[in-house]
Amino acid sequence: MDEALETVLVRLATGLQRRLAGHARRQGIRWSALMALGDLRAHGPLSQRQLAEREGVTPATISLLVRELRAEGLVDETADPHDARRRRLRLTRAGAGRLEHDLERLSGALADLPLSFSGGERRALAAALPVLLRELG
Numbered sequence: 001m002d003e004a005l006e007t008v009l010v011r012l013a014t015g016l017q018r019r020l021a022g023h024a025r026r027q028g029i030r031w032s033a034l035m036a037l038g039d040l041r042a043h044g045p046l047s048q049r050q051l052a053e054r055e056g057v058t059p060a061t062i063s064l065l066v067r068e069l070r071a072e073g074l075v076d077e078t079a080d081p082h083d084a085r086r087r088r089l090r091l092t093r094a095g096a097g098r099l100e101h102d103l104e105r106l107s108g109a110l111a112d113l114p115l116s117f118s119g120g121e122r123r124a125l126a127a128a129l130p131v132l133l134r135e136l137g
Helices: 003-026 031-043 048-055 059-071 093-110 119-136
Strands: 075-080 083-091
Touching: 003 031, 003 093, 031 048, 031 059, 031 075, 031 083, 031 093, 048 059, 048 083, 059 075, 083 093
Parallel strands: none
Antiparallel strands: 075 083
C-alpha cells in the first residue's frame, strides 16, 4: 500500500472511530462491549488472551469486560477443541441480538456528515469499501 493511501486510511479510521464512539456513548452503548461482541462474531470463539490482543487491552481489562458480558448473558464459554483445559469465549444468541441492535442504533451516526461526493465518487467508494472491509477481516 502506498504511504499516502495508508495515511488517508489511518486518518479516516481515526475520525470514524471517534465519531462512532461518541455517538455510541450518547446512545448508552458501551463501545468496548460493542467491539468485543463484534470480534467474537467475526473471529470467535476466542480465548480471553486472544480477545484482549484483538482489542488492544490488558488481560485485567478484558477480564472485567468478559465478566460483565457473561453476567448479561451476551457471551459464554466453551471448551477449546484442541485443549479441553482451556476455555474459549463465544457470542450467545442474546449477544448476537444485542450486537445487531446496537449497530442499528449507530447507523445514524454518519447521517449528518456534509458529504458532497459526485455520482462517480459515490460509485467508486461503494465499490472500494467492500474490498477494504474484506481485507480487514
